[in-house]
Amino acid sequence: MDKIGTFTLEKVVLNKMGELAVIGTVDFGSRLSRLLRPKYELGIRRRGEQSTRWVPAQITEATVGRFSIRATVDASGGDEPAGYSDVYFRRAGEAAENAQRVHFPVGGRDWSAYPTKFGNVSFKRGIV
């Protein structure tokens, strides 16, 4: 099996329906990967728990050496209890321990967006 390739986060998009999309690119390991169109997954692992919920990621575009990837999760709460989750990426079928943690580069920024207690958009200095 080819290497998984490296996932690079482009953006995280939240829409008014409460859907949260993780969008990025993955560089595929070989020409074979491109031809086979491998399946990718995004994993949400609640902190303090072992199991990971995997959602399929769509390949939205294939360009030279890279796939554009989009995976959507329900951010409207559903039956989820309050808490924190970490986000992983893997090729479908890979062992969970081989999944990559999705990086969210700060890019030298010294402000972070955060929700106020009324749910409004504000920024504060530093990493929240």
Next chain:
Amino acid sequence: MSGAQHPPTDMRYFMALWGIADEFGGMTTMSLYRACIFLEEAGIVAPILTFEPRAGYERQIETLRAHGKITTDVTVLNPFTYYRQADPETTGEAQQFVPAMPVPAGETDENVDDDGNVFCKTAFQGDGKTVCLREYLRADGTPFLFDEFPTDADGKKTGRILTLVDRRGNIAGRWKTAADFYRHWMVELAGGQPTAIIVDSAFASKVVAPLREADIVKLMVLHNAHVASGGDPVRGKIAAGQQPILTSINDWDGIVFLTDEQRHDYEARFGRTSNLFTVSNPKERAKTMPGFEQRAPQRGVLLGRLAPQKNLQQAIRVMAKVRESLPGATLDIYGKGPDEDELRTLIGSLGLEETVHLRGHIPHAADQFDVARFSLLTSRNEGQPLALMESQGRGCPPVSYAIRYGPRDIIEDGISGYLVDAGDTESAAARIVELCTDDDGAARMSRGAWDRAERFGKKAIVDRWLDTIGAVWGQRSRRTEIRDMRMQVEEIAWLHPGTLEVTAHIGWKQKTGPALERDVAVDFMVVPRSAGAAIRLPAAKVESSGGSIVATARIDPATMATDVDDDQEFLDVFCRVVGGDVAAMFRVGFPPAALTLPFVTTEQALSLRTDARP
């Protein structure tokens, strides 16, 4: 406003107040005075409109005339007085008034007019407290208006019905709210002619704002600062009384500020629309300039209430500094108020008994400006301080804190007075010493003050009003009438933890005027939470159709907030919509359906936080 358009020659003019109290303040004074000078300077009859339930104003008007508050030809009109005297016309088939529900037997309250005739009878529910009917009566005892509050079988109010009847008891009109009744009356007064209504009271604005007639233009005068307690113009809380006006300025053909500075502050925060104007209050200067030689060389005058807003503690501290170099300098303060004891204590503790004198309230206190060398104003905030205008108009150069609003519009620093930063007692004292010791400079500034006071004269202000009404009339066909403007965040994209791309949908219902979506601009405003200017980010329109726009902008504080002070830890985001005579501002929120939001860990990894369902 030169080259201005003129109002139509057959235009009718009215000044609107909620009522006229027995003891009234500056706002009512100005409204009455404006009516007087419209007549005096332009031959325009502009009756005062009031809406409070009153049988008449005869005695009050006599008093007002006796005190010179209104001239003989200025009248006060009121819907209750009007219909009490007029026999309203009934149209169509006559229909007798029948009460919506029987009036319970029991005691009634009665209000009588100046002649002792019953004007209003109030009937109550069985509890003796809840009003079920107010019956308004003519002097001959026949009813002209029934104001009913019917209830259901459980005694719960089901609404309100106001019914106007003629002398035979036939229905001449019926409304569900008192405001609708008042608006019917105003339309009747306008008589189908071009009409301008200038509103001074925020309470009356609730009646006038929803009035929509093609030939009636409505102008609202903002007498006070729009931000509460002299707060920060960028982020301060809107003054409670002005909230309904400023959040629906589209209801008005003209919003009239007293000073350019306030208008500019308003525009910087909410956007520049076509219905914003400035017209100063009038203050006629002395016919001839009081002679400089009659001015006591080291005497100053301050007119103002002894109240926290006037910040007179600062005036006393300024005089303490003046006294260090000019021991003979004095300041006479005219006015009364709750701070008197505190101010006396301060004067005593600073040893200024011979320097600062609290003279109390005296009639014609402004005459003191004729004989003083300087005046002083240290207020925290003002709408437009008449004391400064009065001082200038009598050739007494003011030294004033450059507070919001008024001093910067009234004083040309160094020509017609001096402006110093608020709280800078040192500079204020230095300017006073200069005026008291430099005779030539003080005489020159006295002349400068009197010269420049001409622009606040009656003629100048009436001309400005007519130019404003002309402009408002000229653009009325382009007025955009909209309702229910709303903003909803469609999508928020995190490009980095601190960089967002926000896409917002703005929708509204439009009744008249050019299609707003063509002219409107959408900005995102990033506002440092406690101090500093807002940063404006123009948004790109990505979709536009009738009554709807989708706009997007990237918000990256790291690249745009270089002007944000280092001590500012938080930035808040607003969406501002401005075009034609429409301006609206919305706080930007995360999509309410989302309980899960992304965040970055210290290792720069993506994590999600899910909040508990509310």
